[in-house]
Amino acid sequence: MKKLFLLFCFICFSFNSSLANEVKNLSADEALKILKEGNLRFQNMxxxxxxxxxxxxxxxxxxxxxxxxxxxxxDSRVPPSLIFDQGLGDIFEIRNAGNVLDNHVIGSVEYAVVHLGVKLVIVMGHENCGAVTATLNDVHESKFISSLINSIEPALKMYDENSNEDKLTSTVKNNALYVANNLIKSDKILNDYIKNKGLKILPAYYHLDSGKVEFLK
Ligand SMILES: [Zn+2]
Structure with missing residues (x-):
């Protein structure tokens, strides 16, 4: 009976190990392909x-x-695991209003990259983002809301008056670009993973109506 139990444990361990290796070996491009395929399924129901x-x-x-x-x-309309048609244990989600960067976000990314072996990081803004709209309207109703607005303001300053896009859409996209760039600049460890270990950080924009995730790089 004891031998049977040990065999069972061995099989479980082997299975879990093979699953872990299978996922750990995913490159950034392989991970991106899975996300794009999942998003296409989501768009087409x-x-x-x-x-x-x-x-x-x-x-x-x-x-x-x-x-x-x-x-x-x-935003309740932007759940990554649904948008990319994934399930439990697939996507490490980091969320706050306006997808802004702070030490907690950077630390969370670092944990996922260094300790969980993730090779792909997506920074995804979305259509009609309330936090970005509040930034455009200069809403500072509390110090906590101001903290979010202040973090998005650099993206607002990036707006090009000659842009074909409206100011809100453009600022949401610039915010995703700004956060992706700053994430790389802010963390030496992530920088090293990009240069030497195949990590990719990509900005993206989610369209609420079509369900499409547009990659900005
Ligand atoms: Zn939003």
Whole structure:
């Protein structure tokens, strides 16, 4: 009986290890391909809803190996795992209003990259973002809202009057670009992972109506 139990443990461990390796070995490009395919399914209402079984919950009980980080807005219309048609343990989500950067966000990305082996980070703004709209309207109703607005203001200053896009859309996109660039600049460890270990950080924009994620680089 004891031998049988040990064999069972060995099989479980091997299975979990192979799953972990399989995901850990995903390059940034492979991870991006999975996200793009999932988003296409979402746009066309042909979702597979992967990794949402009881077995998946069991697999993840003592470990996680997500293959992508998505930094995005807290907006209820922008849930990354639904938009990319992924499931439990697939996407490491970091969210706040306006997808702004602070030490907590940087630390969270660093954890996912260094300790969970993620090679792809997406910074995703979205259509009609309330936090960016508040920045355009210069809303400073409390020190906490001001903190968000102040973080988005640099993107507002990037607006080009000759742009074909309206100021809100342009600022949301510039904010995603600004956050992606600053994430790279702010963290030496992430910088090293980009130069030497295949990490990619990409800005993106989510269209609320079509469900499409537009990659900005
Ligand atoms: Zn938003």
């Amino acid at each position: 042909k979702e597979k809803h992967p990794d949402q079984t009881k077995e998946r919950r069991k697999e993840l009980q003592n470990m996680q190996h997500p293959f992508a980080v998505v930094i995005t807005c807290s």
